[in-house]
Amino acid sequence: MLAQLSSPKFLRAALPAASFTVLLAAIFYVQPRAMSYFGMNLMLQYTVPIALATIAQMFIITVNDLDLSIGAFVGLTACIGATLLADTPLLGTLALAACVAAYAGLGALIHWRNLPSIVVTLGMSFVWLGIAVLILPTPGGTAPGWVKALMGLKVPYVPFPIIAAIVIGLVVHVALMRSSYGAVLRGVGGNPKAVGRAGWSLLKAKMTMYAAAGFFGVLSGLSLIGLTSAADAHIADRYTLYAIAGVILGGGEFTGGRVSPVGAVIGALTLALTGSFLTFLRISPDWQIGAQGGILIIVLALRALINRREA
Amino acid sequence: MTFVTQLSQKAWIWSFVGMFMVWLATAVYTGGKGSADVISAALSFATFTVIVGIGQMFVITTGPGNVDLSIPSTISLSGAVAMKIMDGSNGMLVVGFAISMACGLAVGLFNYTLIRVLRIPPIIATLSSSFLILSTAIAYGRGLKIKPPPLLAEFTTAQILGVPVLAIVIIMFAAVMSIVLHRTFYGRAVLAIGQNARAAWLAGINVERIRFMTYVLSALLAALCGFFLSGFSGGASLNMGQEYLLASIAVVVIGGTSVAGGKSNVPGIWGAAMFMFLLVTMLNTFGASAGIRLIMTGLIIVAVITIAGGEEA
Numbered sequence: 001m002l003a004q005l006s007s008p009k010f011l012r013a014a015l016p017a018a019s020f021t022v023l024l025a026a027i028f029y030v031q032p033r034a035m036s037y038f039g040m041n042l043m044l045q046y047t048v049p050i051a052l053a054t055i056a057q058m059f060i061i062t063v064n065d066l067d068l069s070i071g072a073f074v075g076l077t078a079c080i081g082a083t084l085l086a087d088t089p090l091l092g093t094l095a096l097a098a099c100v101a102a103y104a105g106l107g108a109l110i111h112w113r114n115l116p117s118i119v120v121t122l123g124m125s126f127v128w129l130g131i132a133v134l135i136l137p138t139p140g141g142t143a144p145g146w147v148k149a150l151m152g153l154k155v156p157y158v159p160f161p162i163i164a165a166i167v168i169g170l171v172v173h174v175a176l177m178r179s180s181y182g183a184v185l186r187g188v189g190g191n192p193k194a195v196g197r198a199g200w201s202l203l204k205a206k207m208t209m210y211a212a213a214g215f216f217g218v219l220s221g222l223s224l225i226g227l228t229s230a231a232d233a234h235i236a237d238r239y240t241l242y243a244i245a246g247v248i249l250g251g252g253e254f255t256g257g258r259v260s261p262v263g264a265v266i267g268a269l270t271l272a273l274t275g276s277f278l279t280f281l282r283i284s285p286d287w288q289i290g291a292q293g294g295i296l297i298i299v300l301a302l303r304a305l306i307n308r309r310e311a
Numbered sequence: 312m313t314f315v316t317q318l319s320q321k322a323w324i325w326s327f328v329g330m331f332m333v334w335l336a337t338a339v340y341t342g343g344k345g346s347a348d349v350i351s352a353a354l355s356f357a358t359f360t361v362i363v364g365i366g367q368m369f370v371i372t373t374g375p376g377n378v379d380l381s382i383p384s385t386i387s388l389s390g391a392v393a394m395k396i397m398d399g400s401n402g403m404l405v406v407g408f409a410i411s412m413a414c415g416l417a418v419g420l421f422n423y424t425l426i427r428v429l430r431i432p433p434i435i436a437t438l439s440s441s442f443l444i445l446s447t448a449i450a451y452g453r454g455l456k457i458k459p460p461p462l463l464a465e466f467t468t469a470q471i472l473g474v475p476v477l478a479i480v481i482i483m484f485a486a487v488m489s490i491v492l493h494r495t496f497y498g499r500a501v502l503a504i505g506q507n508a509r510a511a512w513l514a515g516i517n518v519e520r521i522r523f524m525t526y527v528l529s530a531l532l533a534a535l536c537g538f539f540l541s542g543f544s545g546g547a548s549l550n551m552g553q554e555y556l557l558a559s560i561a562v563v564v565i566g567g568t569s570v571a572g573g574k575s576n577v578p579g580i581w582g583a584a585m586f587m588f589l590l591v592t593m594l595n596t597f598g599a600s601a602g603i604r605l606i607m608t609g610l611i612i613v614a615v616i617t618i619a620g621g622e623e624a
Contacts, residue, residue, distance in 0.1 A: 066434060113617055116570045118378060118434070122557050123612035130605030137602075244438060254432045286453065290446025296439045297425065304429045 008310035012303065016250045016263040019299055020270045023277060031280040037159060043276040044161040044269065045227060048151070049074070051165050051268035052220035053239045054246030055172055056213040058264045061247050062176070062189045062257050063209045065110065065117035069125035070217055071240035073099070075233050076132040077221030082141030082231035085222075089144070096218050103214025107206040125240070132233035139232035143225040151226030165265050172261035185209060189257025241289075242271055245296050251303075270295070322567025323579030329565075330586040337593040347473060349592055354478040355468075357584035359543070361481055362536040363555050364562040364580040365488050366529030370433075371563050372492075372505045373525055374572035381422060381437040382533040382559050384445035386552030389414045389537030391452030394459060394547040401462045408538060415534025418444060419527030426526070427519065433526075449549055456546065463542035477539060482581070489577035501525060505572030557612075561587060565615050 004010060027043070028035045034043060053074055060067040077099055085092025106124065110117050153160045176182040187195040188205045196202050220239070225231050248254075249270050250263030274292050278285070318324055334353075338346040363382050370379045389411045397407035418440065425436035458464070469476040492498035500521045503511040512518045536555070541547035564570060565586065566579025590611065594604045 109613075109617065115616055116375070119560060119564055119570060119616045120613055122560060123609045123616070126557065126605045126609030126612070128609075130602045130607075130609065132602075133605060134600070134602035241438065241442070244435070248435060254435060284450065286450040287446050289442045290450075293439045293442025293446070296435075296442070297429070300425075300429045300431050300435070300439070304431075307430075 008306050011306045012251060013260075013263075015299065015302060015306070016260075016266040016270070019249065019295070020266050020273070023270055023273050023295075027273065027277050027280060030277070034276070034280070037157070041159040041161065044159060044165075044272055046224075047161045047269050047272040048164045048168075049220045049224040049227070049236070050239065050242050050246065050272055051168055051265045052216050052223060053236070053243045054250070054264045054268040055168060055261060056216035056220065057243035058172075058247045058250075058252060058259050058261065059176075059209045059213040059216070060117070061244075061252055061254065062186055062259050063206055064189045064192075064255050064257070066244070067121045067213060068118055068240055069121040069128055070213070070243050071236045071238060072125040072128040072132070073103075073214070073217045074221045074224065074236035074239050075231075076128040076135075077218045078225045078231040078235050079132040079136040079141065079221075079233055081147065081222045082143050082225050083135055086142055086144045099218060100211055100214035103217070104207045104211035107208075107210025108203060110210075111203050111206040129233055136231060136233060139230060139235075141225075141231045143222075143229045143231075147222050147226040148229060151223055165269060169262040169265035176259075176261055186257040186259070189255070189259075238289075241292075242268070245292060246271055248296060249299055321576075322574075323576045323582060324567075326566050326579045326582030326586050330582050330589055333586060333589045333593050337589065337596050340593075340596055349589065351470065351473045351475065353585050353588040353592070355475045355543075356588050357581065358475065358478045358481045359536050359540050360555065360558045360562055360584040360587065361485060361580050362532050362539070363529075363559040364566070364584060365485065365577065366532035367559040368563045368566075368568050368575055368577070368580060369492075369501055369525045370529045371560075371568060371570060372501050372572055372575045373522060374505045374508060375570070377433045377522075377525075377572065378560065379422070379437050379526065379529045379533075380434060380556065381418060381441040381444055382529065383552030383554075383556045384441040384448060385415060385418045385530055385533035386537035386540065386555055387547070387549050388418070388444050388448040388451075389534035390541035390547030390551060391448050391549065393538050394457045394541050395452065397457075397460050397463075399458045399460055401460045404460050404462055407460070411534050411538040412531060415531040416527060418534070419530030422530060423523045423526045426522070445549075452547060452549055458546055459542040464545065467539050467543040477543070485577050485581060492575060492577060497521065497524065502573055502575065505574070507573075558584075558587065561612050564619065565612070567619075569619075570616070 033039060053070055057067055057070055077096060080092060080095050080099070084095050106120065109115065110120055155163055176185065184195060184200050185205050185208065188202060192202055195205070221236065224236060228235065246267035247259065247264050248267070250260055250265070250267030252259040252264060271292060274295060275288055278288055278291055283291070334346070334349065337349060363386070367379055367382065370377050392414055393407040393411040396410050397403040422437050422440050425431060425440060426433050429436065467477050471479070492501070500511065500516045503514065503516060504518055504521055508518055537547070537552065540551060544551065562580050562583040565583035566576065568575040568579065587608070590608065591604055594607055599607070
């Protein structure tokens, strides 16, 4: 039993949850009043959009790519949600569908020309931002009523963000980790040649993953305006970094298709909590991103230690 | 004829062709008015992109997965620290410069330590460190409104016959770096590692030492850019590095350096940096809105990388 508990495999899997628990315990110790329905709701409210963006990034990382445009993309979908979707729902839905299709197209382009995803997505981040600025030159717009209603949902006993996080984690877990096509998709990250030889279309796999990332990016944008009720082209600029950090905190490996949807959601929760933790410690918000970087480095260091024991 | 064919085979020539075409389009549109001033302005602004572009190029040359994402935050940190130390006095210029370089050195060391000790991909390492660097810059430079020393401001904005002095200095620096890349042991080792790290190691190259030097070089150049940029723009601001994340990578790619590593050139960085600035100028003259300008910039980068293609499958 003890040997099992101290095996590198178990430690690696437990690391995301452990870091989240440590952080949560620290918050409760510093500020016991946070340990309430209201307190948890407040601390975790931005978890939902961050978790959705993290899942989007995770799909891209699964196929060994990296998306540096997810923040700008979430910003664009937020702008579409607060303008087109609210005013003319049909047109808004079409525009959001076009966004997802554009992501699938990017996946196809990257696969077809064997392009470095970093450069392509970095370029695309300007395109998303440009379109968002055209749609909404100044901050404003209003979120559709049903989005606000959904995000403002009051569930008895358990705060809504926690329920939403569990649902997101489980749905993606079942789709990616338990389905047979999910295994193929992860295989594309592990050994593309083998997957290709086995007769699966690599192009289709990449397009599927990029489309899924686009879809979750749309969900992230919509859930974000559900909380803020207005949008701005720059509303989600930080999400690019959050999303990468969330995947890594959640135990995702950078290559080889080794990812964990549940871990990614826990990673997003951890990131959302860091901000509150620093506020409770009365540390200036200047250090917020620094602390997130610090936590990232600590978790990576712990993982390096565990991996070394395995070797 | 052979000269033209030879030239057309150089990867860097295309960035200059693009630059010339964009400039010509602008000149035709305005009827040639102010076309010389545009070149002068382009030289001024491209200089800063070239400084960080050269560092980024060496990093990218060492192979796939090697990108320095901490350049923007290093620019901000170096600028903020230098401005605060010098406090507008000419006498502190040398001290300020030395401390600015020390910032760069510290960032480079830190980045490499993360890559080596934690064995994490350079992208994640430089990304994590950029969080910390930016936070340091924000905390240190809060409410910073210090003018640069007059001498620094003069030097970075001086012109000889309409040609910015700093641009001349950086053109010479680029020439030196081109020699470093193609003629010195270090440069050839960087290229060799980018082509095949294992082969380079078997050939007796100390791969880790070369990688270490490359990340330090990139951070030092980012710090240098921050130092000059804050002199040029009349003080440091915390988001002044922001635009250089895309710019530093874009000029390397548009300049004809292979993203797969092992195949690079320096002149293309100048051509690409001029091209990027002139492109925005052209769109401005045509009366394009901010949104259109962003979209065009992004699409051109994606188009260039699509045409250039990625690593051989």
